[in-house]
Amino acid sequence: MSSGTGLFVTFEGGEGAGKSTQIRKLAESLRSRGFDVLLTREPGGSPGAEAVRHVLLSGAAQPFGTRMEAILFAAARNDHVEGVIRPALNGGRVVLCDRFMDSSRVYQGITGNLEPEFIETLQRVAINGVMPDCTVILDLPATAGLERASRRGAAVAIAPDRFEREELETHEKRREAFLDIAAREPERCHVLDALRPEDVIAADVLTIVERRLPLKTKIAETVHE
Ligand SMILES: Nc1ncnc2c1ncn2[C@@H]1O[C@H](COP(=O)(O)OP(=O)(O)OP(=O)(O)O)[C@@H](O)[C@H]1O
Numbered sequence: 649m650s651s652g653t654g655l656f657v658t659f660e661g662g663e664g665a666g667k668s669t670q671i672r673k674l675a676e677s678l679r680s681r682g683f684d685v686l687l688t689r690e691p692g693g694s695p696g697a698e699a700v701r702h703v704l705l706s707g708a709a710q711p712f713g714t715r716m717e718a719i720l721f722a723a724a725r726n727d728h729v730e731g732v733i734r735p736a737l738n739g740g741r742v743v744l745c746d747r748f749m750d751s752s753r754v755y756q757g758i759t760g761n762l763e764p765e766f767i768e769t770l771q772r773v774a775i776n777g778v779m780p781d782c783t784v785i786l787d788l789p790a791t792a793g794l795e796r797a798s799r800r801g802a803a804v805a806i807a808p809d810r811f812e813r814e815e816l817e818t819h820e821k822r823r824e825a826f827l828d829i830a831a832r833e834p835e836r837c838h839v840l841d842a843l844r845p846e847d848v849i850a851a852d853v854l855t856i857v858e859r860r861l862p863l864k865t866k867i868a869e870t871v872h873e
Pocket residue numbers: 661662663664665666667668669670796797799800842843844845846849
């Protein structure tokens with residue numbers, strides 16, 4: 649459970665699953681209902697973590713090995729948590745984060761072949777008690793997600809990042825690894841079929857998140873009194 653009186657929701661899944669799309673839609677729906685929403689992402693979300701994002705996604709850290717990359721992701725996460733996420737939750741805000749610790753478990757742990765104990769130790773240090781209240785996992789075949797990501801990249805002339813460029817088999821393993829996490833943590837994780845139309849998925853996401861809202865968060869007006 650997250651710290652403070654806010655609500656912490658993370659979005660996870662493979663490349664091109666629709667995380668950014670769904671986060672934007674959810675933020676819009678919640679804001680229109682008066683909630684004070686912070687939309688953020690990983691790696692990144694704070695000035696220090698955004699600097700590390702560039703190092704990681706460009707592949708500049710790749711020659712130093714997966715362990716080094718995992719530690720950099722954790723360092724960026726800790727900066728983001730302490731500088732941005734924890735203060736927002738303490739202020740009663742709804743925090744929506746595009747990827748978080750489950751991405752490290754999957755990308756660095758499972759497909760990076762790092763020992764689970766090492767990854768879990770890093771996560772404990774990185775999140776320092778700030779656990780997501782709820783995680784939406786957008787699930788689709790890797791081929792479909794990569795196709796979407798490549799169409800999106802072509803439209804804005806952005807090349808695939810260091811992780812997107814990996815083998816199809818690796819992306820399929822990641823899909824299975826996210827589903828395994830969901831099976832192990834059913835209270836926190838909700839798996840949605842991401843092949844459906846955006847608005848159908850968005851309605852499911854809103855239902856999931858609304859169930860958790862009244863208990864913990866404040867509406868925007870009361871936060872800024
Ligand atoms: N349900 C959907 N059906 C069809 N296309 C979609 C759907 N959701 C998103 N898209 C499109 O797929 C592309 C990828 O979506 P988006 O950027 O939201 O994914 P993402 O999970 O954040 O990707 P990444 O992890 O690679 O950043 C975008 O062009 C988006 O418009």
